[in-house]
Amino acid sequence: MTDTIVAVATPPGRGGIGVVRVSGPRSAAIAEAVCGAVPVPRQAALRRFRAGDGAVIDEGIALYFPAPHSFTGEDVLELQGHGGPVVMDLLLARVCELGGRPARPGEFSERAFLNDKLDLAQAEAIADLIASDTAAAARAALRSLQGEFSRRVHVLVEGLIELRMYVEAAIDFPEEEIDFLADGVITERLGELRERLSVLQAAAGQGRLLRDGMTVVIAGRPNAGKSSLLNHLAGREAAIVTAIPGTTRDVLREHISIDGMPLHVIDTAGLRDSDDPVEREGIRRAWAEIEAADRILMVVDDRLGLNDAERALRERLPPATPVTVLYNKIDLSGRSPTVRDGAWGTEILLSAKTEAGLDLLREHLKTCMGYHGGEEGVFMARRRHLDALERATAALERAAYQLEIVRAGELVAEELREAQNALAEITGEFTSEDLLSRIFSSFCIGK
Incomplete structure (x- = not known):
């Protein structure tokens, strides 16, 4: 340079x-x-x-x-x-x-x-701080910039290094390896590392949600009240609402914040068979958004309940995507707002028109996003950080298998090395040039 x-x-x-x-x-x-x-x-x-x-x-x-x-x-x-x-x-x-x-x-x-x-996690936190959409996200990015995330990663890396030294020293004396594998020290220390890594994963997961948010798609049959729900969640008239089925023909996106947790809410066209080419295109786009969603809010008219059309629609939803069923229009059906467990997952009775039960929906969405009721110690994390933590977790699981089942010290040491390298990628101590280029190219010029 x-x-x-x-x-x-x-x-x-x-x-x-x-x-x-x-x-x-x-x-x-x-x-x-x-x-x-x-x-x-x-x-x-x-x-x-x-x-x-x-x-x-x-x-x-x-x-x-x-x-x-x-x-x-x-x-x-x-x-x-x-x-x-x-x-x-x-x-x-x-x-x-x-x-x-x-x-x-x-x-x-x-x-x-x-x-x-600064290390790589701190460098990324600069871009995240600049791009923060909420006060909570800004505070979390600042903690990462000040080294909170990096410090916790370093503690784990140091623990792995110490355990590797213990294992590899024993490997140098093969006649003692069996005793070493059976003495319980490595099993205990490996268990402690796996537990601390699990805690760090959970914290990083909430940090990623603060950065990226959760994408929620509002889906359902025409005139179920999907657009009214979007308007009340957004706090403004984002979508046109009429009594005419098929009013919404395109995808509408709103970015909202619930207690600092960013949420990307997408309203879609009513899902039904149609001869109208414009409406058919809207329905095609709706299904594309449903396939990519983190969670689906399936809106049902509470007066009609789950009829055959709703059941058929539910069967078509992606099986791996969690679904929350919202029974809307309880102001007309006469039922009270509530949250309950149903055959398809969580069910919420509400009224988008009167806002009865919307507080229950907001609390439910916060729970789905991993909201824990406080920001103490929360730091910003990215998808690549979670990938690294997942690879480290898998390596430690394999190390435990090699220790407890195969009883092979060399393989235990190799898995510990893999876990260490995965964690070192987070802070940049072990990172390819290609990854560095991709990370920094996403920053603004002058930073």
């Missing part, structure tokens, strides 16, 4: 302040050329930013952070000027003229990772 990179670190468009960030070995020389002198490290200095011919481009604040005491671990210069796109472009062009090059998306964070200023 001998080149110097530059990018506008503030969002596109006009604003009160715009920031141009520079990182690399030429930062000090660029500061001297643009500002007339290198600012005192970590002290804001009012400077005129000059072009190559000496003309003033802008006047603003210059900040200089010499290596290694900077975000990237390199010499860093920040030029804070007026936030107009023309001014930012002129400053960017001036820095490139002096030897800088435009940064790739996420390259500043990538350099921070490569210079050991």
